[in-house]
Amino acid sequence: MAIAAAPHGGGIADHIHPEPQSFVRRYVFSIDHKIIGIQYIITGFVFFVLAGLLAETIRIQLMHANGGFVSPQTYNEVYSIHGSTMVWLVVIPLLTGGFGNLVFPLQIGARDVAFPWLNMLSYWIFPIAGLMLFSSFLMGAPTAGWTEYPPISLEGQAGTSMWAAAIFLVGVSSTLTGINFVVTIMKMRAPGMTFTRMPLFCWGQFATAPLLMIATTALAAALAALFMERQFGVPFFDPTKGGSPVLWQHMFWFYSHPAVYIMILPAFGIVSEVLPTFSRKPIFGYKLIAFSSMAIALAGFMVWAHHMFTSGLAPYLQLPFMVITFVIAVPTGIKIFSWTATLWGGKIHYTTAMLFAMGFLVLFTLGGITGIFLAAIPFDLHLHGTYFVVAHFHYVLVGGSLMGIFSGMYYWFPKMSGRLLSEKLGKWHFWLFFIGFNGTFLPMHWLGLEGMPRWVSTYDPQFQFWNQFASISSFVMTAGILLFFANILYSIRFGKVAGANPWGARTLEWQIPSPPHYYNFKHIPTVYGLPYDFSQPLPYRGLEDELNDTPPPVAAGAH
Amino acid sequence: MAVASITQGGHDSHGEIDQLYIETRELRLQGFLLFLVSDCVLFSSFIFAYLYLRNSGQGWPPAGINRLDVAFAAVNSVVLFGSGATMHYALENWKHGNFMKFAWMLIFTIVLGVGFLCGQGYEYTNLIFHDHVSWWGSGIFGASFFTLTGMHGFHVFVGVCYLTVLLLQSAGGVYTKDKYFGLTAGTLYWHFVDVIWVVLFSIFYLL
Numbered sequence: 001m002a003i004a005a006a007p008h009g010g011g012i013a014d015h016i017h018p019e020p021q022s023f024v025r026r027y028v029f030s031i032d033h034k035i036i037g038i039q040y041i042i043t044g045f046v047f048f049v050l051a052g053l054l055a056e057t058i059r060i061q062l063m064h065a066n067g068g069f070v071s072p073q074t075y076n077e078v079y080s081i082h083g084s085t086m087v088w089l090v091v092i093p094l095l096t097g098g099f100g101n102l103v104f105p106l107q108i109g110a111r112d113v114a115f116p117w118l119n120m121l122s123y124w125i126f127p128i129a130g131l132m133l134f135s136s137f138l139m140g141a142p143t144a145g146w147t148e149y150p151p152i153s154l155e156g157q158a159g160t161s162m163w164a165a166a167i168f169l170v171g172v173s174s175t176l177t178g179i180n181f182v183v184t185i186m187k188m189r190a191p192g193m194t195f196t197r198m199p200l201f202c203w204g205q206f207a208t209a210p211l212l213m214i215a216t217t218a219l220a221a222a223l224a225a226l227f228m229e230r231q232f233g234v235p236f237f238d239p240t241k242g243g244s245p246v247l248w249q250h251m252f253w254f255y256s257h258p259a260v261y262i263m264i265l266p267a268f269g270i271v272s273e274v275l276p277t278f279s280r281k282p283i284f285g286y287k288l289i290a291f292s293s294m295a296i297a298l299a300g301f302m303v304w305a306h307h308m309f310t311s312g313l314a315p316y317l318q319l320p321f322m323v324i325t326f327v328i329a330v331p332t333g334i335k336i337f338s339w340t341a342t343l344w345g346g347k348i349h350y351t352t353a354m355l356f357a358m359g360f361l362v363l364f365t366l367g368g369i370t371g372i373f374l375a376a377i378p379f380d381l382h383l384h385g386t387y388f389v390v391a392h393f394h395y396v397l398v399g400g401s402l403m404g405i406f407s408g409m410y411y412w413f414p415k416m417s418g419r420l421l422s423e424k425l426g427k428w429h430f431w432l433f434f435i436g437f438n439g440t441f442l443p444m445h446w447l448g449l450e451g452m453p454r455w456v457s458t459y460d461p462q463f464q465f466w467n468q469f470a471s472i473s474s475f476v477m478t479a480g481i482l483l484f485f486a487n488i489l490y491s492i493r494f495g496k497v498a499g500a501n502p503w504g505a506r507t508l509e510w511q512i513p514s515p516p517h518y519y520n521f522k523h524i525p526t527v528y529g530l531p532y533d534f535s536q537p538l539p540y541r542g543l544e545d546e547l548n549d550t551p552p553p554v555a556a557g558a559h
Numbered sequence: 560m561a562v563a564s565i566t567q568g569g570h571d572s573h574g575e576i577d578q579l580y581i582e583t584r585e586l587r588l589q590g591f592l593l594f595l596v597s598d599c600v601l602f603s604s605f606i607f608a609y610l611y612l613r614n615s616g617q618g619w620p621p622a623g624i625n626r627l628d629v630a631f632a633a634v635n636s637v638v639l640f641g642s643g644a645t646m647h648y649a650l651e652n653w654k655h656g657n658f659m660k661f662a663w664m665l666i667f668t669i670v671l672g673v674g675f676l677c678g679q680g681y682e683y684t685n686l687i688f689h690d691h692v693s694w695w696g697s698g699i700f701g702a703s704f705f706t707l708t709g710m711h712g713f714h715v716f717v718g719v720c721y722l723t724v725l726l727l728q729s730a731g732g733v734y735t736k737d738k739y740f741g742l743t744a745g746t747l748y749w750h751f752v753d754v755i756w757v758v759l760f761s762i763f764y765l766l
Contacts (some may be wrong), residue, residue: 012586114586179593183586217597225706233695234702236608242621242698247611251604265603367619 002015012188013524016111016553020518029124031116032518036123037102038416041409043127044094045485047085050134054082056478059471065461071466075144075457081133083146084163087116087259088170089130091401093268097123097177098294099408100205104181106509107199109190109527111386111520114183122176129169136162145455147252150237150245152229164227171216171223174262178212181205190508192527197539199507199531200289204269205291211258211265211300219255222248246311253304262299263397264364264488265293267404268335271357274407275339277505278354279346282532285338292331299328309377310384316359318377325375329368336365343495351503352426356407359434363399367392370445385455388448406433406484413491414498418514421495432480439473502549506531506538522553561581584740591744595625595751596712602755604708621700625690628682629764635678636760639715642671643753646722650746656736658729665726668749672719674682679712704763711759721745 020026030036049505057078061069079384108196113119142148153160185206185531189198198206226248228234235241237248268289283289305313305321339361348354370392374380383389401557405428413421443466448454459467501510507533512521522545529539615621620626649664683705686692694705725745728734734742 012582015579115590118590175597179590179597183590183594186589187582187586213593214599214600217600218604221601221608225605225608228702228706234706235681235695235698236612236702242615242617243702244612244615247608250611254604422664 009523013111013190014553016348017116023481029120031112031120033101033105033113033116033119034416034516034520036119037098037100039123040093040097040101040126041099041416041535043123043130044090044098047089047130048094049485050504051082051085051090052478052481053080053347054085058082058472061457061472062459062467063471065459065464065467067458070457071547072457073319076145076455077137077141078391080142080148080163081137081456083125084133084142084167085130087146087263087399088167089126089133091263091397091405092170092174092259093126094405095263095401096174096181096205097126099270099405099412100177100181100266101200103303103412103509104202104205105184106186106415106516106520107202107507108185108510109508109521109524110184110188110194111524113180113186114188115180118176121346122180125169125173126363129166129168129173132162132166132169136160136166146418147256148226148248149252150226150229150243153248154238156230161227161230164230165225166466168220168223168227171220174216175213175220177215178209178216181209182213183294185209189528190524194527196287196290197462197527197530198290199505200272200286201269203264203290203293204266205382207297208265211262211297212242215255215258215262215301218251219259221428222251222255225251239404246313249308249311250304254301257304257307258297258300260393260396260523261296263401264404265297267360267401267408268293270359270404270408270411271339273505273507274353274357275342275409276532276534277503278351278357278412279343280349280534281346281502282340282530282534283338284344285334285533286530288334289338295331296328299324299331303328304368306375306380309380313346322375322377326372329372332368332556334501336368351410352421352423352430353407353410353503356410360400360403360407360431363395363403363437367395367397367399370395383448385453386448387444387452387454389516390454391441391444391448394444398437409484409488411503413488414502415509415514415516417492418498419491419495420498420502421487421491425490426485429480429483429487432476432483436473436475436477436480440477441452443467443470506534508540511538511540511543517552519553522550580738584738587740588743591747595747598751599755602707602710602758605703605707606758609707609762612699612703615699617699619628619700621668621698624692624697624700627704627764628685631678631682632760632764635675635682636756638671638678639753639756640666641676642675645671646746646749651728653734653736653739653742656708662726662729665722666728669719669722669726672715672722674750676715676719679708679715707759708763711752711755714755718745718749718752721748 017031020030020032026032027035031041057070058075061067061078063069067075099114101119104113136142137161139159139162142153142156142160142161142163144152144156147195148156148160148163185198185202225236229238229243235243236244237245239245271291272283303315303321303325306325309318342536343358370388374383374389374405375390410421410426413419447463447466450463452459498514500513502514503510508525508527509516511525521543523542525540525542527540529536531539533539645664645667649661649668652658652661652664692704694701694709717765722745725741728741729739
């Protein structure tokens with residue numbers, strides 16, 4: 001009966017994988033997008049802890065102008081792996097594989113992603129690649145930073161090749177995820193869920209997935225070339241054999257500039273869900289937020305050389321890159337104003353998720369503004385390779401992406417686990433993190449302006465005060481993060497039971513039990529409008545049975 | 560005898576085509592096309608690298624290296640493009656239920672693909688042992704030429720294996736007249752490999 005009522009009649013919307021019976025199939029080699037999302041989140045946070053230890057090693061080293069905590073060689077290894085881990089093993093997997101998998105199939109009213117087995121493969125490549133990356137410490141880790149510019153990377157220790165192989169594998173995982181997500185969003189939306197009714201988190205994923213799919217492959221080529229050159233002496237980048245180190249910079253940044261949008265667009269999506277929910281107001285400028293994500297994704301492919309203003313690029317090539325980079329500030333600004341307008345006059349609930357989203361707004365705006373500074377060629381020539389750059393990208397990646405991740409964790413943890421995270425611990429987490437973060441990275445702006453170079457294990461004693469200030473602040477930030485993990489461990493056992501919709505949110509994932517059943521929906525709902533019109537009735541039909549005791553839909557046999 | 564069982568397998572229909580199959584096929588088709596797009600980016604990156612190095616002011620071909628033999632490569636290209644044509648007819652024949660012709664066309668395709676690989680092997684042997692060009696020891700020429708054509712050759716090799724699997728699968732009755740997504744994917748992949756070769760032939764031999 002239920003099946004006959006379904007819109008497609010026997011199509012994918014009615015196809016349900018049988019309920020997994022054994023522990024291994026349910027929690028280890030699961031093909032359920034929700035479990036895979038949680039696996040990504042757990043693994044991502046494990047690597048986050050490791051990267052955090054590396055970060056604290058850096059900060060302890062920089063407590064004193066002469067260093068002395070670790071050797072300069074070790075210091076180089078530590079910051080290289082810290083950056084690589086945070087980019088490829090923490091932020092990208094958490095935002096795409098983690099929250100993407102967990103949330104967006106629910107939000108579009110699908111039973112799973114398009115290719116569940118591929119999804120499982122994507123996940124399992126990721127921890128293996130992560131172990132490979134960390135194993136490079138055993139054979140001498142890379143020392144040329146997360147960008148691994150030749151010729152230093154060509155002369156780097158044996159682990160540099162391991163680094164290349166590990167990042168290549170993470171790239172394969174990302175590419176497969178990207179393909180999976182594009183197809184899922186294109187083809188598997190619930191009836192009535194048109195593109196302009198899709199929640200903005202899905203738009204974030206939809207803008208990100210093509211970047212994952214296209215840009216990451218370009219990185220794979222660069223890494224393969226580096227690997228071949230290091231292992232077999234095939235000359236691509238070595239200038240003494242006719243190669244060009246600048247070629248690596250082109251190939252690397254052609255990926256890595258879109259990669260910064262891979263790391264921020266899903267966070268935009270998280271914030272776009274959290275802000276209207278806790279302002280109890282429709283989101284301002286829905287279409288503009290959605291389309292500006294696409295504009296950013298598209299323009300993101302045309303600005304890579306703004307990372308290379310000091311590499312001897314012809315001035316007539318530099319100018320367009322500068323101008324297009326400025327242009328990207330327009331869609332980004334549209335978002336910032338739309339979010340601010342969403343808050344305006346709203347009935348704001350200061351939950352922890354909301355605090356992180358508002359913190360995101362402030363910190364990301366600061367990071368975005370310094371990004372505009374750095375896009376200006378004359379300014380960049382002065383500040384390239386200084387702590388100003390470090391301050392800039394930590395404001396967008398930690399203040400932006402990571403604040404978005406924390407916001408998403410407080411927002412969706414009830415959906416994952418059925419229990420709420422403690423708000424009290426959460427608020428301590430937020431304020432320690434926010435204050436510690438600004439104390440750590442704000443001074444780096446003027447340290448950079450005064451000429452302190454990044455990637456060096458010792459520094460001029462005149463910079464010592466602010467470095468110590470930054471290091472002590474970073475311990476405050478770490479304390480906040482420790483509270484976050486304590487909160488998770490506590491709340492998963494003793495947290496308040498959440499119920500289906502603790503926040504009064506209106507997107508589809510909140511209309512079904514927490515945690516959702518393996519089949520997601522008893523009946524695939526029909527969608528009649530945007531999810532953000534607070535005060536209006538919910539724009540869904542067919543959800544009546546989701547929260548009562550009616551039996552689950554019948555699973556189709558394996559096919 | 561493989562051919563005979565294909566004929567039977569084709570007629571041995573698995574029942575009428577259902578909605579789930581239609582929708583799943585759409586997903587797989589789109590996913591496969593996106594995979595080809597990302598594969599195309601992989602080639603494009605290396606092509607960019609080649610053109611970048613080639614135009615870095617060292618002259619081309621670099622000192623001490625002869626121009627590549629266009630005539631032989633042209634013949635070899637015709638072999639590969641011919642296999643694209645036979646693959647096209649193979650799929651068309653399957654759609655029209657001519658399973659015998661399909662099998663022969665697919666076998667031709669595989670043979671031509673192997674022929675192309677042999678031609679490439681001959682060309683490599685000549686370059687390596689006669690002209691003393693190597694992947695690692697001949698500067699950016701060896702690096703870009705062997706990497707790109709080697710990557711393409713690897714794709715052809717994978718394609719030949721894939722088509723052989725498809726031949727065996729169709730002989731085993733995996734596909735029916737209405738359900739043959741694997742054959743569509745194989746054809747798309749083979750055409751993709753062809754198109755990449757058009758670009759590589761142009762930039763290495765003609766440019």
